[in-house]
Amino acid sequence: MTILAFFLWSLLKVAVVTVVMLLGVAYTVLLERKVVGRIQNRWGPSRVGPFGLLQPLVDGAKSFLKEDLIPTGVYRPLYLLAPIIALGCALISIAVVPFGAPGIGPHGLDLFEISNVNIGLLVILGVTSIGVYGIALAGWSSNNKYSLLGALRSSAQLISYELALGLSLVGVVLRAGSFNLRTIVEQQATKGIATWNVFGGFQFLAFFIYLMAAYAETNRSPFDLPEAESELTGGYHTEYSSMKFAMFFMAEYANMINVGCVATLLFFGGWTSPFGDLIPPPQNIFVQALVPIFWFVAKVFCFLFLYIWVRGTLPRFRYDQLMNFGWRVLMPLAILNIVGTSLWLAYR
Amino acid sequence: MHLILFFLFAGLCLAGAINLLLQSHPINSALSLIVVMTSLAVLYLLLGAEFLAAAQIIVYSGAIMVLFTFVVMLLNAGREERTLGSRAARIVGFPAVAALLAVLATLILRAHGLGAAALNQGITSTQDLSRVLFHALLLPFEVTSVLVLIAILGAVVLARRDPDEPSGNRERTAAE
Amino acid sequence: MNFLHQAVPLSWYLLLSAALFSLGVVGFLIKRNLITVFMSIELMLNGVNLSFVAFAHQWHAVKGQIFVFFVMMVAAAEAAVGLAIIIAVFRARATLAVDRIDLMKL
Numbered sequence: 001m002t003i004l005a006f007f008l009w010s011l012l013k014v015a016v017v018t019v020v021m022l023l024g025v026a027y028t029v030l031l032e033r034k035v036v037g038r039i040q041n042r043w044g045p046s047r048v049g050p051f052g053l054l055q056p057l058v059d060g061a062k063s064f065l066k067e068d069l070i071p072t073g074v075y076r077p078l079y080l081l082a083p084i085i086a087l088g089c090a091l092i093s094i095a096v097v098p099f100g101a102p103g104i105g106p107h108g109l110d111l112f113e114i115s116n117v118n119i120g121l122l123v124i125l126g127v128t129s130i131g132v133y134g135i136a137l138a139g140w141s142s143n144n145k146y147s148l149l150g151a152l153r154s155s156a157q158l159i160s161y162e163l164a165l166g167l168s169l170v171g172v173v174l175r176a177g178s179f180n181l182r183t184i185v186e187q188q189a190t191k192g193i194a195t196w197n198v199f200g201g202f203q204f205l206a207f208f209i210y211l212m213a214a215y216a217e218t219n220r221s222p223f224d225l226p227e228a229e230s231e232l233t234g235g236y237h238t239e240y241s242s243m244k245f246a247m248f249f250m251a252e253y254a255n256m257i258n259v260g261c262v263a264t265l266l267f268f269g270g271w272t273s274p275f276g277d278l279i280p281p282p283q284n285i286f287v288q289a290l291v292p293i294f295w296f297v298a299k300v301f302c303f304l305f306l307y308i309w310v311r312g313t314l315p316r317f318r319y320d321q322l323m324n325f326g327w328r329v330l331m332p333l334a335i336l337n338i339v340g341t342s343l344w345l346a347y348r
Numbered sequence: 349m350h351l352i353l354f355f356l357f358a359g360l361c362l363a364g365a366i367n368l369l370l371q372s373h374p375i376n377s378a379l380s381l382i383v384v385m386t387s388l389a390v391l392y393l394l395l396g397a398e399f400l401a402a403a404q405i406i407v408y409s410g411a412i413m414v415l416f417t418f419v420v421m422l423l424n425a426g427r428e429e430r431t432l433g434s435r436a437a438r439i440v441g442f443p444a445v446a447a448l449l450a451v452l453a454t455l456i457l458r459a460h461g462l463g464a465a466a467l468n469q470g471i472t473s474t475q476d477l478s479r480v481l482f483h484a485l486l487l488p489f490e491v492t493s494v495l496v497l498i499a500i501l502g503a504v505v506l507a508r509r510d511p512d513e514p515s516g517n518r519e520r521t522a523a524e
Numbered sequence: 525m526n527f528l529h530q531a532v533p534l535s536w537y538l539l540l541s542a543a544l545f546s547l548g549v550v551g552f553l554i555k556r557n558l559i560t561v562f563m564s565i566e567l568m569l570n571g572v573n574l575s576f577v578a579f580a581h582q583w584h585a586v587k588g589q590i591f592v593f594f595v596m597m598v599a600a601a602e603a604a605v606g607l608a609i610i611i612a613v614f615r616a617r618a619t620l621a622v623d624r625i626d627l628m629k630l
Contacts, residue, residue, distance in 0.1 A: 003349070078375070118473065122402035126389075129410025133382070136414070140375065140421045148421065155418050159411065166406075179474060354532045358540050365547040365567060374559045381563050384544070388570055391537070395581045397589050404573075407596050412566070412603045419607045420559055423614050437553040445549045452542040456535050463582050464531035470581050472589060480586045481593070492597045499601030506608035509615070 006109075013114050014095070021094055025253040026056035032253075032308045039312035063246035071142070071239050078141035083240065083247035086134025090254035093127045096120040097261045098182050100271055101292040112271075112293065113182070120181040121173065124262060125166060128217060132158045134251065135219070139236035150235025153225050153319065157216055160326040161223075165213035167334035171206045171341040172197050172266045185270035192276025198267040202344070205337045207267045209330050214259040216326065218252065221311040225319055260303030264296060271296040350467045353394055357387040372427045374420045378413060385409045396471040537578040544571030558610050558620045562603075569599050 030045065030052065037044025045052035070079065097120075100112025110116055117123055132155055139151020175197065176184040188197045197203040216223040227235030237248045264270055271292035273279065282288050317325070364383035371377045385408040392401040456462075481489055548571055551564030573592045580588025610620070617625055 078379075119398045119402050122399070122406065126402055126405035126410060129406055129414075130386075132410070132414055133379075133417070136417055136421065137375075137379075140417075152418070152421060155414055155421075159414055159418075162410070177475075350532050351530045354536065358536070361540065362543060362547075365544055365551075368560075368563065368567065369547065369551050369554065374557050374563075377555075377560045377563055381567060384567065385570060388574060391540075391574060392577050394532075395537070395577050397577050397580065397592075400577060400589055400592055403593065403596060407600060408566075408570070412600055415603055415607055416559065416563065419610060423611070423620065441553045442550070445546050445553070448549070449542060449546040452546075453539060456538045456542065459535065462534045462538075464533045465537070465578075465581055466531035470584060472580075472586055476586050477589060477593075481590055485587075485590060488594065492594060496597060496601050499604050503604040503608040506605065506612050 009109055010114065013111070017094060017114055018091065021091060021254060021257065022250070024257055025250050026060065028253045028256060028304055029059070029249075030055050031304065032311070035305065035308045036312045039309075060246070063243055066242040068242040068244070071144075073143040074239060075141040075143065078137045079239075080244075082134050082138035082141060083244045083251075084134075085137065086131060086251040087247045087254070089127050089131035089134065090251040090258065093124045093258045094254075094261065096123050096181065097258075097265065098185065098270065099261070099293060099296045100289065102182055112289075116182060117180070119179045121169065121179045121184070121262075121266075124258070125162075125169075128255075128258075129158075129162060131251075131255070134248075135236045138240065138248070142236070142239035144239050146232045146234065147236050147238045150225075150227060150232050150238070154219060154236060157219075157223065157225065157322060157326075160323060161213040161216040161330070164209055164326060164330035164334050165217060167331070167338060168206045168209035168213060169266065170334075170338045171203050172201070174338070174341050174345060175201055175203070181265050181270075185265055185272065189269050189272035190276070192269070192272070192278065193274040194276070196267065196269045196274075203267060203337070203341070205333060206341075207263070209334050209337065210263060210267070212330060213326075214263070215307070215310070216322070218255040218259055220252070220256065220307060222314040222317050223322060224316060225322060230316075256304060256307055257300065260300040260307075261296075263303055264299040268299050270299075350394060350465065353390065357390045357394075360384075360387040361391070375417060378416045378420060381416075382409050382413050385413065394467070395465055396469070398471065399474045399477050534578050534582055538575055541571045541575035541578065544568075544574065547571075556621055556623060558613065558622055558625070561622060562606055562610065566599065566603070569595060 033055075034044040034052070045055040048054045048058050070076070095114040096117050098110075098113035098116065102110060102112075102116075135154045135158075136151045139147040139149075139154070142148070172184060173179060176187040178184060178187075188195050188201060191200070194200050198207045215221075219225075219227065225235075227237065232238070237245055240248060273291070273295055282291065361384050364380040364387065367380040368377045368384070371380060385404060389401040389404040389409070392404060545568050548564045548566075548568030551567060552561055555561050555564060573595055576588050576592045576595070580586065580592075613625060614620060619625065
């Protein structure tokens with residue numbers, strides 16, 4: 001394949017994936033509003049379109065049309081840069097996520113993954129760690145004490161939980177012997193649900209730690225202290241309005257989708273079917289290509305639902321509880337998991 | 349491809365480094381340094397050091413520089429005052445730097461047998477790296493972990509505000 | 525389309541590394557804020573790291589890359605201790621200007 005064809009195909013993949021991701025973000029917001037509404041015994045948005053399905057469209061239009069206010073006291077360059085960093089980092093991670101079976105596509109090109117990187121998992125971790133700057137700079141440049149408090153909280157929280165998050169993934173990487181996300185999925189996909197890392201791989205402790213740390217990393221309830229509205233009015237995005245606020249909002253939901261994707265890939269067998277070889281593979285080439293995507297999307301959807309369910313159920317942590325939980329519970333548990341997994345791998 | 353990428357990111361790197369010197373506000377300098385470190389990660393990738401590129405982003409840009417910005421925000425450090433600096437720096441420092449750069453550049457340009465780097469060539473996998481790290485260099489690796497432990501303890505002791513005072517949330521700053 | 529396949533001589537990488545190191549030294553000399561001075565030191569470390577990686581590529585030696593790995597670990601430890609010292613100094617002096625921090629005792 002020539003370089004030109006490679007560029008064109010990559011551009012096409014990037015465009016399609018970005019559009020799908022943004023649509024996913026929009027409808028995750030709707031899903032959250034609907035589910036939290038039902039949890040709180042009300043309907044949620046139901047006026048625009050059937051079952052409120054056009055609500056994201058209207059929300060987007062509203063954000064565009066609102067007045068774009070920039071307070072006088074802000075430090076302008078960083079104030080404008082921060083939402084771009086936040087949203088950019090949230091959207092980049094999906095580039096290394098494989099969401100369909102390998103080897104389907106013209107000229108030996110992988111149609112269902114933007115790029116297959118040897119160090120895919122590390123790339124995701126790196127991009128997430130850059131994303132902190134979006135929140136930190138937003139809070140600092142706003143020149144507002146609530147924003148600054150939110151930003152300080154979030155950088156402390158993200159650094160603390162990133163440690164537990166990274167350590168919880170070591171068990172999975174040890175089992176697969178690779179950072180490549182395709183290899184990690186293929187290693188656990190041999191017998192369907194029985195060999196998934198979370199069950200057959202005995203990584204449920206790691207999965208629990210990952211889930212907790214990921215909730216903290218994405219600033220979601222019960223760890224949403226950086227924007228705790230009851231004490232900080234809005235946290236790091238207090239001074240943002242209109243499209244800039246919408247960018248932070250989209251970044252949060254895009255990060256949720258990323259976490260769902262990573263959890264699916266690392267612990268739940270990625271795009272492979274939970275029944276393993278019990279169901280013979282379909283003959284039709286199109287069905288063969290679409291079934292893995294269906295499983296992947298279904299698994300990610302379960303995670304998003306869990307996220308929303310947790311938000312509707314649990315109250316917010318206190319700041320010292322958060323730090324204690326991260327350093328004194330999750331960290332030791334993660335190290336225990338690494339020691340256990342490596343002993344098991346060495347002596348089995 | 350390699351040539352374009354090299355010029356792009358080497359340029360970003362130098363621009364970031366120069367901007368670090370020109371900016372008077374510490375947070376701008378910190379951001380320029382992040383640009384330098386991230387473009388260095390791309391250069392590492394071009395040289396085939398995959399794991400190091402990821403580690404550069406996660407450790408340097410993602411952890412160390414977050415600490416820097418955190419401290420800048422915590423201490424609310426303002427613009428620095430421009431002073432003339434020390435006389436020793438002016439008289440000895442700058443000529444020494446210029447001489448050092450000149451000597452290094454001459455040495456590098458006159459060196460024979462230096463190869464070239466191309467895409468898809470000389471890639472070191474993480475397995476190769478860890479094989480050397482955990483066999484031949486296991487002792488230094490373990491010693492470094494002791495060093496890091498000592499550094500954590502030192503940071504906790506230094507950043508603690510008052511030893512007599514009960515330190516509830518104070519540990520937060522230190523624990524970083 | 526020849527430039528698409530052209531290789532880059534390693535000496536360019538080494539020149540870049542030397543330039544970064546020198547800029548770090550200059551920053552160390554001209555900056556007047558304790559935190560920025562510390563950042564210049566990090567810049568010097570990064571410049572040296574690049575030359576390690578370039579030489580590791582030249583000799584196909586993995587140990588060169590491991591050296592960079594160790595430098596990163598030391599830099600992390602250094603940043604933790606150094607920033608703790610900066611916080612302690614700021615508490616004692618209420619300033620970050622290196623010109624004002626010139627006494628061992630208050």
